[in-house]
Amino acid sequence: IKQEALDLIAEAKDVAAMNDIRVKYLGKKGPIQEVMGKMRDMSVEEKKETGAAVNEVKQELAAVIESRMAELEAAEVEARLAAEKIDISLPAQARVMGGKHPLTAIVDESVAFFRSMGYEVGVGPEIETDYYNFEALNLPKNHPARDMQDTFYIDMHRLLRTHTSGVQSRTFEARSMQDLPIQILAPGKVYRRDDDDATHSHQFMQLEGIMIGRDISLAHLKATLQEFVHYMFGPEREIRLRPSYFPFTEPSMEVDVTCAKCGGSGCSICKQTGWIEILGAGMCHPNILTIAGFDPEIVSGFAFGIGVERIAMLKYGVEDIRNFYVNDMRFVTQFKDWG
Ligand code: PHE
Numbered sequence: 001i002k003q004e005a006l007d008l009i010a011e012a013k014d015v016a017a018m019n020d021i022r023v024k025y026l027g028k029k030g031p032i033q034e035v036m037g038k039m040r041d042m043s044v045e046e047k048k049e050t051g052a053a054v055n056e057v058k059q060e061l062a063a064v065i066e067s068r069m070a071e072l073e074a075a076e077v078e079a080r081l082a083a084e085k086i087d088i089s090l091p092a093q094a095r096v097m098g099g100k101h102p103l104t105a106i107v108d109e110s111v112a113f114f115r116s117m118g119y120e121v122g123v124g125p126e127i128e129t130d131y132y133n134f135e136a137l138n139l140p141k142n143h144p145a146r147d148m149q150d151t152f153y154i155d156m157h158r159l160l161r162t163h164t165s166g167v168q169s170r171t172f173e174a175r176s177m178q179d180l181p182i183q184i185l186a187p188g189k190v191y192r193r194d195d196d197d198a199t200h201s202h203q204f205m206q207l208e209g210i211m212i213g214r215d216i217s218l219a220h221l222k223a224t225l226q227e228f229v230h231y232m233f234g235p236e237r238e239i240r241l242r243p244s245y246f247p248f249t250e251p252s253m254e255v256d257v258t259c260a261k262c263g264g265s266g267c268s269i270c271k272q273t274g275w276i277e278i279l280g281a282g283m284c285h286p287n288i289l290t291i292a293g294f295d296p297e298i299v300s301g302f303a304f305g306i307g308v309e310r311i312a313m314l315k316y317g318v319e320d321i322r323n324f325y326v327n328d329m330r331f332v333t334q335f336k337d338w339g
Contacts, residue, residue: 001031002057009064015072022065032058099336103205103324106232106312107187110207113231114185117224119209122186124170127154128161136169137248138287145247150193160191164208165248168284168303171210172292180299181213187308198320205308210284212294212301218251218283221302225281229257232311238264240275249282249303260314269319276314279306 149162167186186208194200246252259270266272281304286296
């Protein structure tokens, strides 16, 4: 029995086979147990002799099995480690990193600039009420200036905001004299029923700015916008204020910046004028301040609405506004380095 078992042990190639051998020879139904069972019927002499012999075989087999098991186990661990080894010299898989959308980059840069000037960031709903979008901005129903912004109405009272100026109405309503000075920058999407072409989109973005306080003048507005343009486009760029009309500002103006391509001498981008319009602005109309409970004798302020796409088109040289919205990867991935 012993020799037979030793032969099998020598042949066994893995832990599982060794386990089988152990069960077969040392287990309850194995030959060693069988001999031990027979000892019951033996004489004392025979018992002694057989017992000693059986025990010796049992111990010897157990020892051999145990050491061989350990060897095989170690070998299996080795083999598994070798198989799972990572080849650190293999080239890595390139990971595709996302980047900021160019409009997001412009908004983020603008927010950083106005924050440094003491502005806080505000928001308003894209689904706005007729009241905040128009009425509280000195634009009662049937006011002709409503035609300046062709509107998507949802029902009698609600619409998709046509500009971010609703944030003005909401801010004035929520704040009072104790909150002065008030400085807010509110970026967001706006909607107009325009036919889409290279320079028009039914959805675009604005940055609404508001500054209210004592002794705020047009000079503050001009300086603020001048600084913003220098920050965005460089110190050589100039701005020009043109008289305009908005019902919620008086005086009102549109602001142009010198064309980057021709530097003011005239080219196809600026239609030979040397200037490109980027925003509307003005001094807050006394009516707006009064509606909100501010005394226009004591308090004054300015507001502006910057066209984000205009800034992006000028800064990055994008000639078709629709590029910002079709999510063509060839277009959007070009801006990765900028943000
Ligand atoms: N809301 C105006 C527009 O969209 C721009 C504007 C904002 C004008 C603030 C004056 C003051 O055309």
